[in-house]
Structures are given as structure tokens and as C-alpha cells.
Amino acid sequence: MNTIASSATPPSSGDLVAAVPKDQLRSLFYLFTGKPDSRIKIFSSPICVAPEDVIELNDCVVRKLATHHIDLNITSVKIGYDGSQFSEFSTWMEFSSHKWQEPEIIEELVVKWDFLVNIQDYAAPQRHTLLLRISRDIKPSQIFHMLGAGNADELDKIDEIAAPAFCRVDFINAQLSKELTNLVEDWYNGRKQPKLINPILYWLKKRRNGIATILDQWFLLSWALLVASFLYWGSAHLLKSPTVAHGAIAAFLAIYSLRPAGKISHRLAAWAFKTLSEVEGSKVVFRFTSGDKKRIDAQERDNRKQGGKFVVASLWNLGLNILAGVIYAYFLNPCSLSRKSSLTH
Numbered sequence: 510m511n512t513i514a515s516s517a518t519p520p521s522s523g524d525l526v527a528a529v530p531k532d533q534l535r536s537l538f539y540l541f542t543g544k545p546d547s548r549i550k551i552f553s554s555p556i557c558v559a560p561e562d563v564i565e566l567n568d569c570v571v572r573k574l575a576t577h578h579i580d581l582n583i584t585s586v587k588i589g590y591d592g593s594q595f596s597e598f599s600t601w602m603e604f605s606s607h608k609w610q611e612p613e614i615i616e617e618l619v620v621k622w623d624f625l626v627n628i629q630d631y632a633a634p635q636r637h638t639l640l641l642r643i644s645r646d647i648k649p650s651q652i653f654h655m656l657g658a659g660n661a662d663e664l665d666k667i668d669e670i671a672a673p674a675f676c677r678v679d680f681i682n683a684q685l686s687k688e689l690t691n692l693v694e695d696w697y698n699g700r701k702q703p704k705l706i707n708p709i710l711y712w713l714k715k716r717r718n719g720i721a722t723i724l725d726q727w728f729l730l731s732w733a734l735l736v737a738s739f740l741y742w743g744s745a746h747l748l749k750s751p752t753v754a755h756g757a758i759a760a761f762l763a764i765y766s767l768r769p770a771g772k773i774s775h776r777l778a779a780w781a782f783k784t785l786s787e788v789e790g791s792k793v794v795f796r797f798t799s800g801d802k803k804r805i806d807a808q809e810r811d812n813r814k815q816g817g818k819f820v821v822a823s824l825w826n827l828g829l830n831i832l833a834g835v836i837y838a839y840f841l842n843p844c845s846l847s848r849k850s851s852l853t854h
Contacts, residue, residue, distance in 0.1 A: 552674040559796040578627035589617030615795040617644040635681040643674040703794040717785035725778035731833035732770040738837035784819040
């Protein structure tokens with residue numbers, strides 16, 4: 510009876526490990542517990558993404574994997590909406606057949622390819638993953654999560670999360686990882702760029718600090734020339750024999766007048782700067798849902814409105830400078846100065 514009982518006892522874990530060939534044991538170990546190497550590519554250029562773009566990328570990845578010894582390939586897609594809502598498509602068929610008619614606005618797209626590769630010297634197929642993440646903006650909750658975790662590995666991912674897009678390949682086969690990274694890079698570079706902002710308006714927005722400074726200093730210069738020309742004209746027409754006291758009073762009035770002129774100049778420059786600052790663009794634009802298209806139309810309309818406000822602010826500044834130029838040109842006109850001479854003679 511004791512012999513029968515002992516023969517029914519399952520073997521220990523040590524006996525099982527000893528019974529498995531070493532090559533197969535190493536393959537299984539890497540498959541279930543091993544941490545593969547990673548290759549990361551960060552993309553910083555603007556991109557406009559639609560469902561057909563994702564379908565095109567998947568077709569390229571599937572064709573590339575077909576050139577290697579692949580046992581299994583699972584493609585999943587995760588969509589993040591505005592307001593911390595998510596939709597997960599566990600199979601590619603669910604994503605490709607989905608009708609994008611919902612009013613929600615997409616903020617994030619994550620596509621993941623999970624596949625097993627047969628590699629020489631490995632008894633079991635090895636798991637590889639390719640992940641592409643495209644996001645409009647980094648979420649504050651993600652930063653707080655990293656800070657709260659206190660994990661150096663999590664904090665190292667801040668560059669990835671802050672970038673408009675990145676792809677990561679977890680691999681055993683280094684050559685395959687390079688091919689997939691280059692494939693995603695070529696696809697990314699071939700996408701359309703967002704056109705939410707007029708190119709000229711975008712050029713002005715990038716240089717709004719310099720433009721505001723020029724408008725500010727230009728008005729102050731025009732005012733200084735206006736005051737100086739007026740004092741010069743007044744000394745020739747209003748005073749028969751100017752004295753030092755008259756000059757001191759004139760200098761005091763000229764310096765004191767710069768304060769209100771400076772306020773006007775600063776307000777005009779700040780007006781132009783504000784309109785350019787409120788021109789909003791995005792490095793990532795999604796064209797999936799009806800909500801995405803509605804937001805794009807609204808943003809383009811708001812940008813055109815801000816562009817019109819900038820033109821009005823610039824015209825006000827330009828008009829005042831032209832008016833000041835006409836006035837001090839009159840004061841410094843030799844004809845107006847010669848009248849004084851003719852009258853005195």
C-alpha cells in the first residue's frame with residue numbers, strides 16, 4: 510500500500526525542472542519571466558491621424574511579420590477620449606469594423622502588436638511586442654502617478670509620455686526590432702500635418718515676443734519724435750527768445766509725457782501679443798469621430814477670429830504711428846519753419 514501511495518504522489522518541482530531539457534527550459538523561462546530588450550523611437554513632428562492611417566500601418570506591420578517565422582499575432586487598439594474615458598478593441602476586426610459616429614473627442618491612440626517569433630537556438634517561440642502611442646497632450650494624472658510611485662523607471666518615461674508619439678519594440682530578435690522601428694518611422698513621416706493654423710499666422714505666433722517688442726518701441730519712438738518736433742516748432746513760432754528755463758520746462762514736459770505714452774504703447778503691444786498667443790494649434794490631430802471633426806472646425810474658426818483681431822491691433826498701432834509721423838513731418842517741414850522767418854523780417 511505504501512508503494513502504491515508513493516507512486517501516486519506528483520513529482521516535485523525540482524524533479525520537473527530536471528526532466529525538462531535545458532534548451533527548452535531556457536526558452537520557457539525567457540517566454541514567461543524574462544525581460545526582453547527594448548528599442549524606443551520618439552517622434553516630435555506634427556501628425557494628423559485618421560482610421561485609414563491606422564489600417565495602413567497595420568497592413569505594413571502584418572506584411573513585415575509575414576517575412577519572419579511568426580506563430581501568433583494579436584493586434585489590439587486602445588482609444589482614450591476626453592474626460593478620462595477609454596475604449597479597448599481586443600481584436601483588430603473590432604477596430605477595423607467600428608463606425609466612428611460618437612460625439613466624444615479622442616485624446617490618445619495606442620496600438621499594440623503582440624506576436625511570437627520562432628528564433629534559432631530557442632526551443633519555444635519568443636514573445637515580441639510593438640507598441641505605438643499617439644497623444645494630444647500629457648495628462649496631469651500621469652505625472653502625479655509617476656511622482657507618487659517614486660520609481661526611477663517610471664520617471665524615465667516622462668520623455669515618452671510628453672512626446673506627441675513614440676513607438677517601442679520589446680524584442681529578442683534585434684534585427685526584427687530595427688525593421689519594425691524603421692517601418693513605423695516611415696509611416697509616421699508619410700502622414701499629413703495638421704492645418705489648424707494659417708502658415709503666416711503660425712509664423713507670426715512663433716515670433717510674437719519680437720513683434721510685440723517692435724510695436725511697443727515703434728510707438729514710443731514715434732511719440733518721442735513727435736514731442737521733439739513740436740518743441741522745436743514751438744521754440745521757433747511761440748517764443749521770441751527761448752531761455753534756459755524754457756528749455757528745462759520743455760524737457761520736463763517731454764519726459765513726463767513718456768509715461769502715458771508708454772502705457773498706451775504697452776497696451777497696444779499686449780493686445781497684439783494676446784491675440785497671437787490665443788491662436789491654438791496642436792501637434793496631434795485625430796480625425797476619427799464626429800466630435801473630432803467638430804473640434805477641428807471650431808478651432809479653425811477661432812484661429813481665423815484671432816487672426817482678424819491681430820490685424821486690427823496692428824492697424825491701430827500702424828495708424829497711430831502714421832498719424833504721429835505726419836504731424837512731426839509737418840512740424841519739421843522747412844516751409845512751416847520759414848513762415849516764422851518771413852514774419853519776423
